Amino acid sequence: MARVVLDTPLPQLDRLFDYAIPPAIAEQVVPGVRVTAPLRAEGRLADGLVVDVGDTTEFDGALTPLESVVSPARVLAPEVWSLARRVSDRQAGSANDVLRLAIPRRSVAVERKWLAQGSPRDVPQLAHPVAGYEGGLIESAVDGGGRLALRSLPGVVELSDGAWVGRWAVTLAQAAVRAVISGRSAIIAVPDYRDQEQLEAVLRTVAPAGSVASLDARRTNAQRYAAFLSCLPQPDDGVSTPRIIVGNRSVLYAPAAKLGLIALYDDGDPLFAEPLAPYAHARDVALVRQQQQECAVIFAGHTRTVEVQRLVELGYLSDVAPVPLVTPxxxxxxxxxxxxxxxxxxxxxxxxxxxxxxxxxxxxxxxxxxxxxxxxxxxxxxxxxxxxxxxxxxxxxxxxxxxxxxxxxxxxxxxxxxxxxxxxxxxxxxxxxxxxxxxxxxxxxxxxxxxxxxxxxxxxxxxxxxxxxxxxxxxxxxxxxxxxxxxxxxxxxxxxxxxxxxxxxxxxxxxxxxxxxxxxxxxxxxxxxxxxxxxxxxxxxxxxxxxxxxxRRALGFPPALRVASVTGRPAAVQAALDAAEHVPIRDVLGPAPVPADGPRTLDDDQVRAIVRFEYAHGDAVAAALRGVIVRQATGARRPPAGRRRGRPAPTLRVKLDDPEIL
Structure with a gap:
């Protein structure tokens, strides 16, 4: 029996489905591979990913057999599935939406080349102490899973190859190398290509050869898929090679079984706010993954966001400043x-x-x-x-x-x-x-x-x-x-x-x-x-x-409280607010008309309400709002006989921690 997550945008199908494994493909069906599976509700075949393989199922009837195995590559790593499930639940979204961000589209030629290669050689042991900070503080955090709010050093420095980069890039690169030489991977997320070019320039001079993987939207899908596959365990022996994985906000979903460090530079940049469902900010994804894999996390920047400052005052992050303090x-x-x-x-x-x-x-x-x-x-x-x-x-x-x-x-x-x-x-x-x-x-x-x-x-x-x-x-x-x-x-x-x-x-x-x-x-x-x-x-x-x-604490504004925006037609929004009455929330602002595409006009069919709630009640609020979305998607009446089956377009959008409403 295989548990499969199907690639479908329908929110009511955001769960694992049990399928029987035909004997002809039994050896190929392992966790992480791509498969095709019958979807009876839609009368078609659906793509999916195997999450688990077991002997028992809670379904009483006969299981439908899988159709085929698309590829032997185990592209869904266990840590990525756990992250996708947790992030989607936190944001009242679907795990499939996260997996689309995490796993690039398949490139057959790239995948065949990767499957045919052997295990890489060992990563050489190099030592690069982090300069500019109190001796051993950052190294100790990387080794022991520390959590830091790092004040980056201002200024630019010249590298050994003559390139000039910001000093912040040198700091994060040296911290990542520290993780790699200890046998663990590091993920560094930066806002855009300018920052990534600086970081990669430093890594070319300090990182072990072949240890850097770049995952960003500027690369072709084949290049991105090749870099993604290089982060997975080797296909011949399943051994994971430590990697320094760099990229923009989606790099936080990269596979890394032995993760030693997650670092974000300039987390206040709006490019870290994901515009696609489930709209999870990169900072929140990093915190969720740090908790799941118990690795170190560093939020670096020349400024401090209010969200990071809240974590510092709670004692969750340690404030680290350069020694001696450098001020422009x-x-x-x-x-x-x-x-x-x-x-x-x-x-x-x-x-x-x-x-x-x-x-x-x-x-x-x-x-x-x-x-x-x-x-x-x-x-x-x-x-x-x-x-x-x-x-x-x-x-x-x-x-x-x-x-x-x-x-x-x-x-x-x-x-x-x-x-x-x-x-x-x-x-x-x-x-x-x-x-x-x-x-x-x-x-x-x-x-x-x-x-x-x-x-x-x-x-x-x-x-x-x-x-x-x-x-x-x-x-x-x-x-x-x-x-x-x-x-x-x-x-x-x-x-x-x-x-x-x-x-x-x-x-x-x-x-x-x-x-x-x-x-x-x-x-x-x-x-x-x-x-x-x-x-x-x-x-x-x-x-x-x-x-x-x-x-913001005095006014009840984020990040003192969490907020959720509920947008849609008045009846759908009211149904969501009715569901939220059964969970502990602070208050509801609205509903009020939503500006349409033109700032000087209003869309009379769309209203928006803002729900404010404490962090401790976030899961309950997300589950309640998610339930309304699922009920709305499954509540469509059957079409008349002879007409094409279909569902109405969604009329409700829920965004938790929406940065646009304030």
């Missing part, structure tokens, strides 16, 4: 200090002078809020925001000679007139990276100006003087030797975003940029004061996170 030189400026000549009042005079002096010594980084040329226009007479006459979307400019176009529908609006005063002239409100580069090029003649943003990504620049780098937040390239100065613009604009996390995000953007400065080089924060500027200036980001956590 940050200079805040008052909003009233402006340089009228060079940038129309946008750049404070202190920042302007700092950039002019630093350009003589090396490259200077200028961080701006938005890409493009001009992302927002307004009426020159009354100040009303310029809107599209077709869809009411905001107007923008692609260049200095372009006709205004709509950011939503893309329509050119050459005959625009203000809806308030009928004026036909406009002014630029928000300058993007292109416009900023143009203005600074005029302000600093003879200077090479380069732009790094989503359309023109740049990962590295040389150390030539008189080089001005204009980059959007998160797209800052690494300069050889570090930047001679860093100017942080548009702080007021960044803080105008309506979000519970706006302060956390801004502090993270600014801190990550300031960490790219050369030793002793100044970082000027333009036009921002208060607690944020103080935290950045003193390099006390963890203190800001502690203050934020205290405020």
């Amino acid at each position: 030189k940050v200079v805040p400026t008052a909003a009233q200090q402006r340089q009228q000549a060079g940038d129309g009042g946008r750049v404070p005079s202190a920042a302007f002078r700092t950039a002019a002096e630093a350009l003589l010594a090396g490259p200077v980084l200028v961080q701006v809020a938005r890409p493009g040329y001009v992302s927002l226009l307004a009426c020159r007479r009354c100040g009303q925001a310029a809107r599209c006459t077709n869809c009411a979307g905001p107007l923008q400019l692609a260049s200095s000679h372009a006709v205004p176009s709509c950011a939503w529908c893309g329509r050119l609006v050459g005959d625009w007139a203000c809806s308030e005063c009928n004026n036909t002239t406009y002014r630029m409100v928000t300058r993007g990276s292109g416009r900023t580069a143009e203005e600074l090029g005029r302000a600093f003649p003879g200077t090479r100006v380069v732009v790094s943003d989503g359309e023109r990504p740049l990962t590295r620049v040389d150390d030539e003087p008189r080089t001005l780098v204009v980059a959007t937040r998160g797209a800052e390239p690494i300069a050889a030797g570090g930047y001679a100065a860093i100017i942080l613009l548009d702080g007021e604009r960044m803080l105008q975003r309506e979000s519970l996390h706006v302060g956390d995000d801004c502090l993270r953007w600014w801190s990550n940029a300031a960490a790219l400065a050369a030793p002793g080089a100044p970082t000027v924060l333009a036009g921002v004061g208060g607690p944020l500027a103080q935290a950045l200036t003193l390099w006390q980001q963890h203190s800001y996170a502690a203050a934020q956590l205290q405020d």
